[in-house]
Amino acid sequence: MSKENKNIEMDKIISLAKRRGFVFPSSEIYGGFSAIYDYGPYGVELANNVKESWWKYMVRNREDIIGLDSSIFMNPKVWEASGHVQGFSDPLAECKKCHSRIRVDALLEDIGVQADEKMSEDEINKLFKENKDKLKCPKCGQKDFTESKSFNLLVKSNLGNFTGDWEQEPVYLRGETCQGIYINFKNILDSTRMKIPFGVAQIGKAFRNEITARQFIFRTREFEQMEMQYFVNPKDEMKEYKKLREYRWNFYLHLGINKKNLKWHQHENLVFYAKEAYDIEYNFPFGFKELEGLHARGDYDLTQHAKYSKQKLEYLDPYTNEKYIPHIIEASGGVGRTFLALLFEAYTEEKVDGDERIVLKLKPELAPIKIAVFPLLKNKPDLVNKAKEIFDNLKTKYMCEFDDNGNVGKRYRRQDEIGTPYCITVDFEGLDNQTVTVRDRDTMKQERVKIDELEEYFRNKFNG
Ligand code: GAP
Numbered sequence: 001m002s003k004e005n006k007n008i009e010m011d012k013i014i015s016l017a018k019r020r021g022f023v024f025p026s027s028e029i030y031g032g033f034s035a036i037y038d039y040g041p042y043g044v045e046l047a048n049n050v051k052e053s054w055w056k057y058m059v060r061n062r063e064d065i066i067g068l069d070s071s072i073f074m075n076p077k078v079w080e081a082s083g084h085v086q087g088f089s090d091p092l093a094e095c096k097k098c099h100s101r102i103r104v105d106a107l108l109e110d111i112g113v114q115a116d117e118k119m120s121e122d123e124i125n126k127l128f129k130e131n132k133d134k135l136k137c138p139k140c141g142q143k144d145f146t147e148s149k150s151f152n153l154l155v156k157s158n159l160g161n162f163t164g165d166w167e168q169e170p171v172y173l174r175g176e177t178c179q180g181i182y183i184n185f186k187n188i189l190d191s192t193r194m195k196i197p198f199g200v201a202q203i204g205k206a207f208r209n210e211i212t213a214r215q216f217i218f219r220t221r222e223f224e225q226m227e228m229q230y231f232v233n234p235k236d237e238m239k240e241y242k243k244l245r246e247y248r249w250n251f252y253l254h255l256g257i258n259k260k261n262l263k264w265h266q267h268e269n270l271v272f273y274a275k276e277a278y279d280i281e282y283n284f285p286f287g288f289k290e291l292e293g294l295h296a297r298g299d300y301d302l303t304q305h306a307k308y309s310k311q312k313l314e315y316l317d318p319y320t321n322e323k324y325i326p327h328i329i330e331a332s333g334g335v336g337r338t339f340l341a342l343l344f345e346a347y348t349e350e351k352v353d354g355d356e357r358i359v360l361k362l363k364p365e366l367a368p369i370k371i372a373v374f375p376l377l378k379n380k381p382d383l384v385n386k387a388k389e390i391f392d393n394l395k396t397k398y399m400c401e402f403d404d405n406g407n408v409g410k411r412y413r414r415q416d417e418i419g420t421p422y423c424i425t426v427d428f429e430g431l432d433n434q435t436v437t438v439r440d441r442d443t444m445k446q447e448r449v450k451i452d453e454l455e456e457y458f459r460n461k462f463n464g
Contacts, residue, residue, distance in 0.1 A: 010285055013343050014216055016358065020418050022046065022343070023217060035213030035221040042418050043339070045368030045399060047224075050255070050338050051203050053365065054226045057251055058201045058331075065199035065228060066192060070180025072205060073159055076171050078179050081308035082301070084154055088175060091115065091124045092151035092211050095137035096144040103211040104128050104148040107135055116269050124148050155207040155221070173207035178330060180204075181229045182301045185313055185326075196315055196326055197240055199230040203335070215286055217336040224335035231315070231326040234299065237275060241296040241329045245278060248294060248331045252280065255338070256363040257345050263288055273300035280333075282341040291341060292333035299325040342366065346419060352444070360419030361442060364462060369420040370398040371458065374411050376427040378404035387426040390436065390451065398458065416441055422461065424454070 017023040021040035027033040039047050059067045079085050091104040104124055105115035111134050115124055125148050128135075136143050155173040158166035174180065181200045188200060203226045210221050217223075232240045245264075252262055265288070267277035275296035281288040302325050306313040316323050346360040364370060373391040375383035384404060391402045401420070403411050408425055415423050423439045430436050430451070437446040438457070449457050 008285060008344055008347050010216060013340070013347060016347070016360075016417060017043070017216075017343065020414075022418075035210055035219070037217050037220060037336075042368040046342070046362070046366060046419075047335055047339055049366045049368070050335055050342070051224075051226065053255060054203065054251070054333075055201070057254065058199075058226075058228050062199070064194075064197060065201050065230075066188070066194060068181055068184060068188070068200050068202045069204065070177070070184060070202060072174050072207075073157070073171055074174060074179060074183065076169075077308050078183055078305075079154060079172050079175070081304040082179055082182075083304070084172075084175055085152070088154055089150040089152045090211050091121070091128075091148040093128065093145045093148045095140060095142060096146060097142035098137060098140040100137055100139040101211055102137065102145065106212055106214070107138070111135065118269050118271065121148065121150050151209070151211060153208040153210065155209055174205075175208055176206050176227070176332070177202050177204045177225045178227045178229050178301075178332065181227070182305050182328075183309075185231070185302060185305075186311065189315070195318065197230060197232045197236060199228050201226075201228040203227075215284070215289075217340050218284065218286075218289065220336060225332060226335060226338075227330065227332045229301075230329045230331075232329060233317075233322075234324060234327045237296055237298070237327040237329060241276060241294070244329055244331055245294050248292060248333075249280060252282075252291065252338075252341075255342065255366065257282070257341060261341075261345065262291075265290070273298045282337070282344075284341070284344065289337075291337050292331060295330045295332070297328045297330060299327050301328050302326060357413065357416060359416040359441060362419040364421040367419045367421055368399065369401045369415065369418060370422065370462065372401045372403055372411070372415045372420050372423045374402075374408060374423065374425045375404050376408060376425055382431055383426050383428070386431060386451075387424075390424060390426065390454065394454065394458070397455070398462070412439060412444075422458070 020042060022043035024038045024040050025032045026036035026038050059065050093102050093104050095102060108115045108127060108131060111131065113127065113131055115127055128148050154175050156170035157173055159171045161169055181202055188194060203224065205222060206225050207222050210219055213219060230240060230244060253259055261283040263281050265279040265281050270277055275298055277295045279290040280292045282291045302313040313325060314323055315326050342362060346362045348359050348361050350357045350359060371394055373387050375387035377383055391400055394400050412423055421441045425437045427437065434451045435448045436451060438449050439446045
């Protein structure tokens with residue numbers, strides 16, 4: 001993948017994702033469910049490969065970072081301490097004609113006006129009114145809106161509340177995974193040998209009542225985050241932050257994303273506790289948008305949880321005896337957004353002998369299927385049995401797919417569209433001399449390989 005983003009329309013990606021089993025709209029047979037999506041058979045493989053790459057890069061490659069899998073539900077006090085109950089909101093208005101709910105900051109952004117995250121309800125309303133003439137409802141085109149109101153994004157549930165009045169005492173589905181890391185800081189110190197600086201990484205679902213569902217899986221109400229919180233001595237915070245930014249940037253290059261399609265966005269208006277905040281943005285067809293946030297958060301998180309839980313969340317340095325509340329730097333990315341960026345990055349249309357070929361040029365380690373195995377013809381038992389034997393052997397090492405449907409040309413095209421780097425075909429010549437053809441997705445060249453050398457052949461291909 002070495003090209004710049006090629007202005008691929010979103011519709012092409014949505015269509016491929018549906019047609020080839022990457023992403024389905026949720027509950028489709030019931031008319032769908034807004035801003036929720038299901039990952040299909042190839043989607044789950046790609047998403048798992050993204051997560052595995054992240055885990056290897058963030059946890060296994062690093063002796064100073066360990067993993068965690070905390071629960072989705074937490075004591076509701078967690079969300080009071082974190083500030084989400086009071087302040088985790090977006091400005092919402094309603095179109096008076098069609099009653100669509102509209103995210104005011106997004107509507108303003110569409111006409112080039114930035115509404116700051118820190119603005120009060122009144123300040124947003126002022127900006128909203130000032131630009132009223134330029135704004136129209138994205139659904140019906142009318143220009144008559146209600147006032148903007150703050151709308152809390154936390155998703156409520158009645159878990160464990162049997163009194164019936166759960167609206168008054170809700171529990172929340174987590175709005176971000178990192179809170180589970182902060183509240184386990186003491187457990188991790190007590191149960192491991194980690195010494196500051198160290199990080200805790202976690203991948204998991206998060207939920208937000210997003211007002212506008214836009215741009216396919218870019219903004220959904222249920223999504224997966226890949227977060228790492230790095231605990232540091234306050235004096236080292238900015239030094240470590242710089243290192244982490246560089247490390248995270250390189251992750252996206254490592255996934256095969258062209259650096260021309262990535263850029264840094266520095267936040268100008270920071271929340272009061274933050275020292276610095278940057279986003280890594282990807283060049284989506286709807287503009288450069290956030291893939292991942294990197295934040296120097298100071299001691300805010302542990303101080304808040306210490307205050308609300310009345311526990312000591314300090315660190316005693318075993319070498320210097322210095323006692324302090326660690327500062328936290330965080331890397332917070334999304335599985336869905338990385339997945340979407342990879343689809344755009346890999347999607348390629350080519351002309352082959354007058355025909356159009358669609359191919360996903362994913363890095364082999366990310367491809368949902370690594371090797372597809374075909375018998376040339378499905379009604380020839382010798383070909384089918386040999387192909388099955390090869391499939392059974394390779395499937396123990398690689399994610400493989402067996403396919404005997406339709407002609408081989410069509411099977412190749414199908415595998416191209418899901419990004420399979422190699423296709424093996426068992427033909428009559430191969431039955432005679434114990435060989436197969438191996439076709440390369442990108443060059444479409446085929447080479448003949450001895451069956452008993454296939455394992456070594458792919459070992460070199462995938463590890464080379
Ligand atoms: N703990 C910090 C945090 O949650 P964030 O910028 O709100 O920060 C981090 O979210 C990342 O999570 C984003 O960069 C994005 O990749 C992903 N994300 C956030 N909201 C999302 C949504 N509604 N749909 C899909 N991904 C989302």
